[in-house]
Amino acid sequence: MPHPTTVVCQGLALALALGASLPAWALDPPTQLQVPTLAFDDQAIILVWQKPADHRLIKDYRIYANGTLLGSATANNDQVSPAKPYIDWFYEQDTANFHYRIGIHSYTAQGLKPDTQYRFTVRSVGADGRESADSIALVQRTTRPAPVFDVKQYGALGDGSHLDTQAIQSTIDACVPGCKVLLPKGTYKSGALYLKSNMTLEIAEGATLLGSERAEDYPLAGYIQYPYSSTVRPASLINALPRDPRKHQTFENIRIVGKGVIDGNGWKRRADTVDERGQALPSYLPSDNTRYMQDGVLAKAQVEQAVARGMNVKDAYGQMRSSLITLRDVKNVFYGGFTVLNPAFHGIMNLETENVVLANTTHMTYDANNGDGIEFANSKGAMVFNNFFDTGDDCVNFAAGTGADAVHQKPQEDAWIFNNYFRKGHGMVVAGSHTGAWIQNILAEDNVSDGTDAGLRMKSTHFMDGGARNVTFRDSALRNTVKQAFIFTLDYNDPNAKLDYKRSTVAGQFKDIHVSDVSVENAQGAAIEVKGDSRRNAYHQGLVFERVRFSGPAKARLAGLKDSRFDNVVFSETDGANPWQVSGSHGLTFEDVRPAPL
Incomplete structure (x- = not known):
C-alpha cells in the first residue's frame, strides 16, 4: 500500500496536469521574515520576507501580530508605497495579460505602542483566500520615543530665503545619542550639513530642505571618491563625512526619514511632465559641460567657481558638483518616506557603507544630468524596495572602483531590490x-x-x-x-x-x-x-x-x-x-x- 504522502503528491501532480489549481493548504509559507536595518521606531515596524520557491499560486500575504490579523501585504502597500499606484496602472493597461505579475512582500505595521514587543508571522494566500501555515515567527520591539530637537528652537526660520545652515547644524551638534532632529513644516534653505552617529533626521510632511544656490556654502574639502582619486569633491547637501577629508571617521546608525522633500536646487526647472496617470511630475533642463551656464543653478555656481580656480571646464563639470546626500563608512542606514528633487550631481551616494535600506521614497530628478537615484560603491548589504524612480540617470547603481588599484578595495556585494517602479532613467538596475x-x-x-x-x-x-x-x-x-x-x-x-x-x-x-x-x-x-x-x-x-x-x-x-x-x-x-x-x-x-x- 503506498504511503499517504505519496498518494497526496500524486494527486497534486495529476491536478496540475489537468489544469486545476493547488489547494491553499498546499501553499508554502514565506521564508526569511525580517525587519530591515533600522526600519522601526516607536510607532511602526517594517517587515519583509522572501517568497517561497514555489510561489506560482500565491496571490497575496497576510500578516499577524501576536496572533491577530493586521492585514494583507497588497492593501498595506497601497497605503505606504509611492510605487504602488504606478504598478497598478501598469497592469490595468495589460489587457492582453502579456506581463508577469509581481508579488508584494513587505508590510509596514503602523500605530504600534512604544517600547513594546510584537510577535509577527506571515502566511501565503491563494486565489481562493485560503492560507498557508505560519512563517517562522519574528519578535521585534518598538523603540522608546526619541528626544526631539526641533531646528526652529535653535534659530532656523524655515522661510525659504534666509540661510538656515548654522541653525540646523547647531541642532545636529546638540543632538544626544538616539535623538531626532526635526525639520517641521517650512522651507529650510541650507548649505552642507554634517550628520553624526546614532541620530534620526526627519523632514516632516510639508517641510523642504532646500539646497543653497551658492557654491561657497558647500566646503571644497568634501571627499575623494576612491583612495587613488586625485580630486577632492565638494560636500553634499547632507553628509556623513569627516569635516576634514584627510581624517578617517566611521559612523553608525543613521536614519533620514519623513514625508517631506529634499531639494538640491541644482538646475532650472522646465514645464512639468504630465505622466501616464495624469499626475504632474517635475522636469529639469537636461544639460552638459557646454550648457551648464544657462541651465544650472547650484550646478552653474559650482562649475564657475572651479573654473575660476583654474580647473578646466570638463573636469569641473564632472567632479565639482554636489550630490544630494553622501555617506561614507557608515554602518546601518535607513532612508524612508521622503521625496528627492533636483540634485546638482548624483542623488544618494553610499560609499563603503554596510547595511543600507531605502524604502518608500520618491525620486523625481528627470532630466537632471547625472541625477541618479541611489548609488552604492564598495559597500556590503543593501535593500531597496517600494520606491518610485523618475531619474536623470541610473535609478539604482552599483560601483566598485576603477582600474588596476581597485583590486585592493572591497567588492560591492549583497543587495536586494524589489517592489519598485522605474519610470525614466538610464537603467533600472545598473552595475558599473x-x-x-x-x-x-x-x-x-x-x-x-x-x-x-x-x-x-x-x-x-x-x-x-x-x-x-x-x-x-x-x-x-x-x-x-x-x-x-x-x-x-x-x-x-x-x-x-x-x-x-x-x-x-x-x-x-x-x-x-x-x-x-x-x-x-x-x-x-x-x-x-x-x-x-x-x-x-x-x-x-x-x-x-x-x-x-x-x-x-x-x-x-x-x-x-x-x-x-x-x-x-x-x-x-x-x-x-x-x-x-x-x-x-x-x-x-x-x-x-x-x-x-x-
Missing part, C-alpha cells in the same frame, strides 16, 4: 561603469518599469578590471525600454569622467547572470545586447535567460559571449526576420527559443 573590485550577489525581483532606457544595465571597459557576477534579475515586468532591455557591454564611455587612475590590463567581465520570468513589452533598440571582445579574449560568460518574452521591434545582438544558455526566450513580433544576431561567440545553447536562431 566602475567595476574594478567586482559587483556581486545582487538580487532584483518583482519590479516594474515603463520607459527606462534599459532594464538590467551592465557597463565596463577594456581597462577597468573586475566586473559583475552572481546577479539575478527575475519575476519582473518591463514596458517601453528605449535602448536595451538587457545590456552587457565593454564599450561604455562617460564624456565627463576624469581618467585619474591607473588603467588595468584586464577587461571588465559580466558572468553568472541569471534572468528569468521577465516580460518586456514594446522593446525598442536591443532586447538583449552583449558586447564582449573576442579579438582580445574578453568574453562575458555564464548568462542564463529562462522564460523571458519580448514584444516590439527589438532583437538580440550577441558578440563576445561564451558558455551561456537561452531557454524559452520568445520574440512575438519579428515580421518574419531572425531576431538573433550572433558573432564572435561560442558555447551558446538555445532551447525552446522562438523564433530559433538560424
